[in-house]
Amino acid sequence: MSFxxxxxxxxxxILDPRVxxxxxxxxxxxxxxxxxxxxxGRYAASIAEDAEDTLLDTLGAHHYDITxxxxxxxxxxxxxxxxxxxxxxxxxxxxxxxxxxxxxQHQMQHHGLDVTWVHCDADGVVPTRALIEALRPDxxxxxxxxxxxxxGALQPINALGDAxxxxxxxxxxxxxxxxxxxxxxxxxxxxxALSAHKLHGPVGVGALFTRRGADLPSLLHGGxxxxxxRAGTLPVPLIAGFAEAARLAQQEEELRRQHNxxxxxxxxxxxxxxxxxxxxxxxxxLPNTLCLRFPGLEASLLQAVWxxxxxxxxxxxxxxxxxxxxxxxxxxxxxxxxxxxALRISWSFQTPELPWRELSAVFQxxxxxxx
Ligand code: PLP
Numbered sequence: 459m460s461f462x463x464x465x466x467x468x469x470x471x472i473l474d475p476r477v478x479x480x481x482x483x484x485x486x487x488x489x490x491x492x493x494x495x496x497x498x499g500r501y502a503a504s505i506a507e508d509a510e511d512t513l514l515d516t517l518g519a520h521h522y523d524i525t526x527x528x529x530x531x532x533x534x535x536x537x538x539x540x541x542x543x544x545x546x547x548x549x550x551x552x553x554x555x556x557x558x559x560x561x562x563q564h565q566m567q568h569h570g571l572d573v574t575w576v577h578c579d580a581d582g583v584v585p586t587r588a589l590i591e592a593l594r595p596d597x598x599x600x601x602x603x604x605x606x607x608x609x610g611a612l613q614p615i616n617a618l619g620d621a622x623x624x625x626x627x628x629x630x631x632x633x634x635x636x637x638x639x640x641x642x643x644x645x646x647x648x649x650x651a652l653s654a655h656k657l658h659g660p661v662g663v664g665a666l667f668t669r670r671g672a673d674l675p676s677l678l679h680g681g682x683x684x685x686x687x688r689a690g691t692l693p694v695p696l697i698a699g700f701a702e703a704a705r706l707a708q709q710e711e712e713l714r715r716q717h718n719x720x721x722x723x724x725x726x727x728x729x730x731x732x733x734x735x736x737x738x739x740x741x742x743x744l745p746n747t748l749c750l751r752f753p754g755l756e757a758s759l760l761q762a763v764w765x766x767x768x769x770x771x772x773x774x775x776x777x778x779x780x781x782x783x784x785x786x787x788x789x790x791x792x793x794x795x796x797x798x799x800a801l802r803i804s805w806s807f808q809t810p811e812l813p814w815r816e817l818s819a820v821f822q823x824x825x826x827x828x829x
Pocket of ligand 1: 468469528529530531532555557603605606607631633634652653654664
């Protein structure tokens with residue numbers, strides 16, 4: 459076993475060698491431009507079409523157009539710009555990822571979009587009722603992630619789907635939830651943002667699913683690819699890798715879930731024995747995520763002393779370099795000091811047993827030094 463063990467799977471996952479194999483096969487053959495009319499181009503287009511079918515199958519919903527993007531960030535940006543072009547008012551949760559918050563704020567500043575922000579509760583869950591109560595007659599859409607990247611808290615997508623009036627667009631950022639056994643097939647979901655590198659697929663490819671036939675403006679203009687939904691040559695090997703990663707995640711869903719839950723239980727027991735407060739809502743949480751804090755101990759210190767053994771995150775990787783405490787933890791009611799003590803530990807089916815003895819020894823030595 460080689461150390462440090464990687465425990466930051468919510469930032470990105472390690473590419474599955476089986477996915478690499480599929481992509482290598484495509485890179486090793488003369489693959490045309492998927493927009494070209496000749497045989498080699500048509501073959502490339504057929505690989506992307508097969509990938510589309512695979513993704514729709516794994517989602518268990520077939521009423522979407524898929525727009526291939528560079529990742530979930532682009533998928534969220536595309537959808538938000540499109541929604542803002544045709545509506546005055548959106549309802550958005552305050553615990554969304556920066557790739558939702560920033561484009562929404564941009565639309566507010568530059569295009570006069572009006573937004574009602576909805577907070578989560580102390581468990582990091584956004585109440586359905588609060589979202590519904592925030593609706594106005596001119597509300598064009600609601601943005602709610604399926605699972606939070608910092609705490610793993612699952613959000614009430616299905617309850618919201620049941621309660622939302624049909625004319626209000628429901629967009630779900632499912633970058634963290636997809637491929638982890640979460641049900642994302644509610645018929646009221648109008649669009650979904652996905653990312654391949656969160657489920658052991660390649661970095662650099664994602665998807666925006668939109669209700670079939672929805673006429674949304676493109677963010678990128680150019681060659682008119684993807685029926686005008688997004689310009690740019692399709693990265694066919696990456697798309698095939700994304701589909702393979704999704705297929706494997708579905709095929710191995712129960713195995714991965716059991717592995718992740720078992721590791722989480724051991725981690726929870728270990729952390730509680732060392733005085734941790736668990737911040738993730740364990741009964742409604744991604745199986746691979748644990749957010750916790752050791753009161754009185756700066757998380758950055760623990761991150762540093764554990765670093766020869768494990769790689770853990772302080773908060774969202776996208777906030778790296780930003781000294782502000784996590785907006786998600788603050789929204790849950792933690793004060794700035796408590797939020798600075800929070801660690802996010804996230805793993806996957808690839809993660810082996812952790813070096814508990816070493817982690818414990820280092821932890822106790824730090825505790826003694828700062829006592
Ligand atoms: N949405 C969520 C919830 C995420 O956790 C992330 C990445 O951390 C993103 C969106 C952005 O995904 P990508 O890296 O594919 O742009």
